[in-house]
Amino acid sequence: MAAVATCGTGAGSTGSVVAAGSKNHVTSFQRRGPRASGSDSSYSRLVSIAGTRPSVRNGQLLVSTGLPALDQLLGGGLAVGTVLLIEEDKYNIYSSLLFKYFLAEGIINGHTLLVASAKEDPADILQELPAPLLDDNFKKDFDEEACNHKTAESNIKMKIAWRYQLLPKMEAGPVSSSRFGHYYDASKKMPQELIEASKWHGFFFPEKSSSTLNIEPCSLTHGYIKLLQFIQNIIYEEGFDGSNPQKKQKNILRIGIQNLGSPLWGDDICCTENGNSHSLTKFLYVLRGLLRTSLSACMITMPTHLIQNKAIISRVTNLSDTVVGLESFIGSERETNPLYKDYHGLIHIRQIPRLNNLIYDVSDVKDLAFKLKRKLFTIERLHLPPDLSDTVSRSSKQDLAEPSKLLGPGCGVMAGGKKHLDF
Amino acid sequence: KCPGRLADYASAYVHRRIPGGPGKLTLLCDANTDGSFLVHHFLSFYLKANCKVCFVALIQSFSHYNIVGQKLGVSLTVARECGQLVFLEGLKSSVDVFFRAQAEPHPLQFLREANAENLQPLYEFVREALKPVDDGEAAWRCPVLLVDDLSVLLSLGMGAVAVLDFIHYCRATVCWERKGNIVALVHDSGDTEDEENNILLNGLSHQSHLILRAEGLATGFCRDVHGQLRILWRTPSQPTTQRDQSLTYQYKIQDKSVSFFAKGMSPAVL
Numbered sequence: 238m239a240a241v242a243t244c245g246t247g248a249g250s251t252g253s254v255v256a257a258g259s260k261n262h263v264t265s266f267q268r269r270g271p272r273a274s275g276s277d278s279s280y281s282r283l284v285s286i287a288g289t290r291p292s293v294r295n296g297q298l299l300v301s302t303g304l305p306a307l308d309q310l311l312g313g314g315l316a317v318g319t320v321l322l323i324e325e326d327k328y329n330i331y332s333s334l335l336f337k338y339f340l341a342e343g344i345i346n347g348h349t350l351l352v353a354s355a356k357e358d359p360a361d362i363l364q365e366l367p368a369p370l371l372d373d374n375f376k377k378d379f380d381e382e383a384c385n386h387k388t389a390e391s392n393i394k395m396k397i398a399w400r401y402q403l404l405p406k407m408e409a410g411p412v413s414s415s416r417f418g419h420y421y422d423a424s425k426k427m428p429q430e431l432i433e434a435s436k437w438h439g440f441f442f443p444e445k446s447s448s449t450l451n452i453e454p455c456s457l458t459h460g461y462i463k464l465l466q467f468i469q470n471i472i473y474e475e476g477f478d479g480s481n482p483q484k485k486q487k488n489i490l491r492i493g494i495q496n497l498g499s500p501l502w503g504d505d506i507c508c509t510e511n512g513n514s515h516s517l518t519k520f521l522y523v524l525r526g527l528l529r530t531s532l533s534a535c536m537i538t539m540p541t542h543l544i545q546n547k548a549i550i551s552r553v554t555n556l557s558d559t560v561v562g563l564e565s566f567i568g569s570e571r572e573t574n575p576l577y578k579d580y581h582g583l584i585h586i587r588q589i590p591r592l593n594n595l596i597y598d599v600s601d602v603k604d605l606a607f608k609l610k611r612k613l614f615t616i617e618r619l620h621l622p623p624d625l626s627d628t629v630s631r632s633s634k635q636d637l638a639e640p641s642k643l644l645g646p647g648c649g650v651m652a653g654g655k656k657h658l659d660f
Numbered sequence: 661k662c663p664g665r666l667a668d669y670a671s672a673y674v675h676r677r678i679p680g681g682p683g684k685l686t687l688l689c690d691a692n693t694d695g696s697f698l699v700h701h702f703l704s705f706y707l708k709a710n711c712k713v714c715f716v717a718l719i720q721s722f723s724h725y726n727i728v729g730q731k732l733g734v735s736l737t738v739a740r741e742c743g744q745l746v747f748l749e750g751l752k753s754s755v756d757v758f759f760r761a762q763a764e765p766h767p768l769q770f771l772r773e774a775n776a777e778n779l780q781p782l783y784e785f786v787r788e789a790l791k792p793v794d795d796g797e798a799a800w801r802c803p804v805l806l807v808d809d810l811s812v813l814l815s816l817g818m819g820a821v822a823v824l825d826f827i828h829y830c831r832a833t834v835c836w837e838r839k840g841n842i843v844a845l846v847h848d849s850g851d852t853e854d855e856e857n858n859i860l861l862n863g864l865s866h867q868s869h870l871i872l873r874a875e876g877l878a879t880g881f882c883r884d885v886h887g888q889l890r891i892l893w894r895t896p897s898q899p900t901t902q903r904d905q906s907l908t909y910q911y912k913i914q915d916k917s918v919s920f921f922a923k924g925m926s927p928a929v930l
Contacts, residue, residue: 456775456817466759469759519815519816522754523755523771526750526752526753526754527755529751530752530755547853547854548849548854548856551852551854552814555811555847556812591694593724594731594915595697595700595915595918596913601883603881
């Protein structure tokens with residue numbers, strides 16, 4: 238741009254330049270040129286990375302979490318350079334499923350994977366990824382199921398409860414036009430050839446724990462230090478931080494860390510209240526520093542229900558970008574509660590980041606439940622059946638108070654409320 | 661009355677009311693909500709007021725603050741280039757400090773150490789950043805130290821006392837010696853029993869001249885009222901004469917501004 242060049246070498250660096258005399262009459266805040274941090278690189282180059290799309294709100298580059306319903310709740314997807322923390326459900330059933338969806342999405346999109354676990358060998362984890370659903374096969378099954386549902390939310394105009402017609406519908410089926418998120422069949426395994434064609438790095442802590450450290454002892458546990466070094470190594474070697482300008486084709490690094498904070502990583506915060514309270518938080522901080530300076534996105538699952546010191550959980554939440562909590566009904570009294578019979582658990586969106594913005598996308602729906610249907614993991618607004626008889630209402634009122642107390646503080650960073658309105 | 665730029669009014673009021681001019685410690689605090697909009701506000705406020713700003717940004721990247729700053733009317737890149745803004749990008753520097761041994765003491769040196777005693781390197785960084793330029797003409801008005809946020813330092817292994825000492829040293833240099841201001845954000849962890857954070861918060865509340873506290877609504881989430889802002893003026897230098905005053909407003913954050921209104925007077929309700 239000729240006008241910019243005449244402004245002199247002082248204005249040569251990135252950022253806003255007053256383009257005086259430019260024919261296009263640009264404003265003084267014209268961004269131009271690539272920047273060091275991955276998320277701000279020049280717009281046109283990044284859009285061409287497979288499996289990403291810019292956010293409608295602020296142009297932030299997003300990747301899919303592997304669950305289109307969750308993407309919708311998080312404002313379109315997971316932003317590149319951020320951490321998604323999943324608070325595990327009690328038996329780590331659904332959180333490990335979300336973990337696998339995240340990795341499977343990476344394979345389908347051709348992203349590089351980095352899988353870290355202290356419990357399972359990453360190679361085994363990859364063998365168990367769910368198979369992607371092809372649109373035509375799925376549509377047949379989906380239509381079948383749709384017919385079985387009595388649709389109160391069909392296109393018939395509602396006469397009495399007309400306000401409900403205005404509520405947004407949650408997307409439950411695949412949108413064949415978008416190639417951003419994919420649906421997966423949890424009952425089938427990912428085809429072997431797709432796994433072999435993908436590029437992945439595994440970090441299995443029991444294998445790496447014996448090698449020596451070349452860093453001064455700080456308050457991080459051994460496992461976390463090794464993992465950080467491993468991640469930093471991969472980012473640097475493969476040029477995800479832009480350090481290798483020769484690489485023409487940019488790609489995203491998807492980092493998945495399983496059961497972070499559990500005793501298998503050598504951390505004792507799940508065993509005792511006075512454990513090493515800084516190890517995990519320091520790890521998260523440095524990890525986020527690595528992510529912010531590279532083209533990567535990370536999903537961490539953490540057994541927060543085991544952490545003894547509650548202060549650590551709030552610190553961990555503040556140090557993560559997006560936090561989603563899963564609560565499954567298995568083994569709890571809710572399993573037999575008629576209110577929840579259609580669902581397998583609740584999902585709490587505890588925190589959504591405000592990136593590059595004062596405001597952020599937050600869903601109006603706070604009561605969300607998930608269920609794992611035959612092939613599909615769906616997230617829906619929690620529908621409570623109407624109170625029809627005296628006995629039903631008496632027992633259900635108590636149960637209603639419970640979840641709303643839980644949902645209250647879990648309403649995310651917009652506002653938390655302890656008192657629930659009592660009508 | 662709906663004072664749009666409320667926090668401007670508050671800071672200006674404080675500066676006029678308390679004798680001795682500037683040299684104030686403003687505490688930003690959030691409970692059950694995100695108070696970062698206050699940080700963005702003060703950053704753009706002081707940059708527009710031509711003050712020299714040292715921003716210790718521990719929780720987000722430079723580009724994040726820059727993009728929001730542009731919406732609020734300032735360019736951090738220009739400010740940094742011409743020397744008005746000294747920006748410590750915590751996240752990026754932490755990677756440098758952690759993986760590579762540094763030749764000179766780094767402000768975030770404590771990340772490498774097992775039992776860091778104090779935040780002296782960070783204090784030295786602030787002092788160096790805000791030292792007076794003696795080239796004759798005063799280019800900028802009073803120096804300002806802005807920290808986002810102090811609670812992160814606790815998560816990184818520093819004790820509450822070390823952080824309080826750091827603020828104390830900064831006050832001595834920035835507020836008393838250089839007649840500048842300090843604005844720092846601390847999270848209120850509420851009932852999550854974070855002892856260290858409570859010590860830090862109580863200690864700072866006691867020493868602050870102005871406390872801006874963003875709280876979530878007691879009744880929960882609301883689309884049109886994002887929270888409540890409580891402003892508390894304190895006069896620690898004159899404990900007997902004036903009583904502390906406080907005001908409460910509710911607010912809604914928009915794309916380029918924040919609008920304030922009296923309790924219950926949200927435009928959505930009226």
